[in-house]
Amino acid sequence: xxxxxxxxxxxxxxxxxxKLEAETYFSDEIIKxxxxxxxxxxxxxxxxxxxxxxxxxxxxxxxxxxxxxxxxNQILSGNVxxxxxxxxxxxxxxxxxxPIRIKLFKEVxxxxxxxxxxxxxxxxxxxxxKREIPSSIDPTKTSFDLVFGKNAKYFIVKGSxxxxxxxxxxxxxxxxxxxxxxxxxGKVQINTFGVALNDANAGETVRVRRDGNNNIVVGLAxxxxxxxxxx
Numbered sequence: 001x002x003x004x005x006x007x008x009x010x011x012x013x014x015x016x017x018x019k020l021e022a023e024t025y026f027s028d029e030i031i032k033x034x035x036x037x038x039x040x041x042x043x044x045x046x047x048x049x050x051x052x053x054x055x056x057x058x059x060x061x062x063x064x065x066x067x068x069x070x071x072x073n074q075i076l077s078g079n080v081x082x083x084x085x086x087x088x089x090x091x092x093x094x095x096x097x098x099p100i101r102i103k104l105f106k107e108v109x110x111x112x113x114x115x116x117x118x119x120x121x122x123x124x125x126x127x128x129x130k131r132e133i134p135s136s137i138d139p140t141k142t143s144f145d146l147v148f149g150k151n152a153k154y155f156i157v158k159g160s161x162x163x164x165x166x167x168x169x170x171x172x173x174x175x176x177x178x179x180x181x182x183x184x185x186g187k188v189q190i191n192t193f194g195v196a197l198n199d200a201n202a203g204e205t206v207r208v209r210r211d212g213n214n215n216i217v218v219g220l221a222x223x224x225x226x227x228x229x230x231x
Contacts, residue, residue: 024065024088026058031067031084038069039102042076048103055084055098062088070095077104078135104133108142108161115156118174118199121148121167131161141165172202173221181208181219185231196227 032051039049070083079101086094109126119125126148133139141163150167160166173179173196183190193211200206200221208217208227219229 024060024063026065026067026086028055028057031055031058034067035069035082035084035098035100039076039100042071043102043104046105048105050101050103052098052100056096058086058094058096060086060088060093062093064088065093075135075138077102077133077137077139080135104139105130106133106139106142107144108133109144109147111156111158111160111162114158115152115162117152117154118171119152120170121150121152121162126162133161137161137163169201171199171221172204172223172225173200173206173227175199179206179208179225179227181210181217181227181229183229183231194227 032055035051035055036049039047043049065086065088068085068087070085071080072083074080079099082098082100084096084098085092107128108131109121110129110131111126113125115121115125128144133142142161143164146164147162147167149170150164151170153166153168156162156166175196175198177196178193179196181192181194183192194208194217195211197207197209197216202221202223204221205218206221206227208219209215210217217227217229219227222228
């Protein structure tokens with residue numbers, strides 16, 4: 001009888017050991033640590049990452065389960081959703097979604113007054129400030145070099161963060177400026193002058209009121225500020 005009990009206990013112990021060996025376990029603490037490491041690769045060390053109080057512990061009967069994080073195409077700033085995926089044998093066996101908050105701070109250009117369309121972004125209308133980047137703004141589009149010295153593409157409200165989406169290269173031709181009009185007809189080139197009636201980037205259409213007769217002609221703005229008319 002004792003021998004039978006001994007064998008039964010031994011068998012149960014071996015079975016339990018085999019079961020434990022076959023399981024994969026992810027604790028709440030480990031998941032949070034790994035998630036922060038992965039997020040730091042994208043947002044850097046200065047960002048404040050706020051995780052839920054509890055994500056949970058996850059246990060799987062399969063051995064060698066792998067955990068991955070899916071950030072999707074969202075901007076990692078503000079309120080975001082992170083997918084935590086568990087894979088085994090190249091198959092996704094479970095996915096949970098976790099809400100987190102990322103406070104991303106960066107030196108950005110901020111409008112000190114409402115900036116009109118076409119106005120040059122300069123020290124006269126903006127200032128560098130350290131701001132939290134909201135989820136609606138792509139941090140890569142706030143770099144100083146992408147914004148400063150460019151022209152406002154739209155009206156920019158006072159207090160707004162100025163991004164590359166809101167600006168464009170300086171106009172090649174500006175409304176009200178005197179411009180040279182180059183008329184090309186085969187090998188013949190005729191130069192005349194007039195006043196531009198609209199702003200235009202290189203390659204865009206510009207209307208010009210010619211000097212002398214006030215006739216309005218239409219051509220394409222060139223990089224050097226001339227207006228080219230081809231016939």
